[in-house]
């Protein structure tokens with residue numbers, strides 16, 4: 001696998017070129033956009049800005065949408081374009097899906113969710129409230145008994161939750177707070193085995209790949225998931241979400257959420273799960289993403305890009321984690337939220353809190369740490385619960401909105417940028 005050429009690839013992003021001295025460190029919130037995506041959005045609006053089904057201009061919106069779906073098929077490694085739907089955001093897509101599944105979820109069914117981002121929890125909780133289904137939580141455990149925030153999801157704790165009533169498992173491939181990738185294929189496989197042996201008549205899996213997709217290759221077929229979401233605005237494209245729905249589920253479980261005139265067997269995913277058109281220009285803007293990722297390495301594949309990003313990610317995460325877990329920072333009261341060690345499955349999305357120090361240093365609010373960065377004006381990072389409200393409420397029960405400080409890098413960030421973030425953090429932590 002050829003390594004990433006970070007210097008060269010940065011020129012594909014106008015915001016990085018325009019702001020060479022600014023460090024974008026909130027990429028889990030949203031990445032910078034490719035020039036090619038901006039061009040595609042403009043191209044659509046100038047050359048193809050007509051509604052679906054119109055024939056009065058030579059350019060066709062149908063053709064654009066089919067091409068965009070085709071590239072999203074690659075992104076998910078789905079089987080066909082009929083399995084892809086676009087929507088304003090991933091949260092909206094899961095809410096639409098939950099409404100589409102309303103007819104096939106019954107009172108007494110059980111839905112397992114995590115403490116992660118509400119996008120793949122909230123819609124299921126609302127669905128349970130509407131149908132009389134029960135919500136069960138797959139809760140994280142601690143990796144380091146000395147660090148009360150070293151949360152991680154242990155697959156072994158999932159299996160006892162599965163019963164004959166389990167209808168759906170909704171989990172997150174990579175936490176937007178904890179930054180660790182879960183062993184997706186083995187989780188899904190053992191959950192399916194447990195559901196089958198418990199006698200569950202219908203068990204489905206909805207996977208959140210929003211924080212995972214900017215870093216690694218999605219593979220819905222290898223993982224055997226039924227539903228999967230990702231958001232292009234975090235994967236170097238415009239603000240639009242894409243959702244995979246396995247074709248079989250489309251005709252067996254999912255009903256149309258708006259159009260009463262569709263038969264249950266109708267397999268037109270857009271009609272079933274997309275109330276009116278998505279922003280076509282944004283959807284067309286997503287078509288730049290797959291070619292960009294394929295061009296990242298000499299091999300020219302998404303798999304090779306994923307491997308190259310993984311190696312780069314491990315270096316960046318290693319630098320941040322090494323600093324945050326140094327004895328000096330531990331004594332200062334710094335605690336990593338999540339896995340404290342770097343490794344192939346640890347992304348450079350790193351969260352932490354600052355408690356009281358051993359030598360009487362005061363605890364710091366997360367907003368104070370971020371304010372210190374903002375004052376310097378050179379690195380953009382953020383604090384808060386980042387919509388993983390349940391998880392962050394466990395870290396800061398008295399003030400979840402202050403939450404955690406999160407620094408989040410992607411493949412276009414450099415080691416020098418990470419070092420600069422570490423230097424700034426040193427100044428902020430020891431300013432008083």
Ligand SMILES: Cc1ncc(COP(=O)(O)O)c(C=O)c1O
Nearest residue numbers: 089090091117119176210211231
């Ligand atoms: C892990 C995770 N899931 C879901 C979402 C929601 O995505 P969207 O903003 O497209 O609804 C986010 C957004 O931050 C996220 O980080």
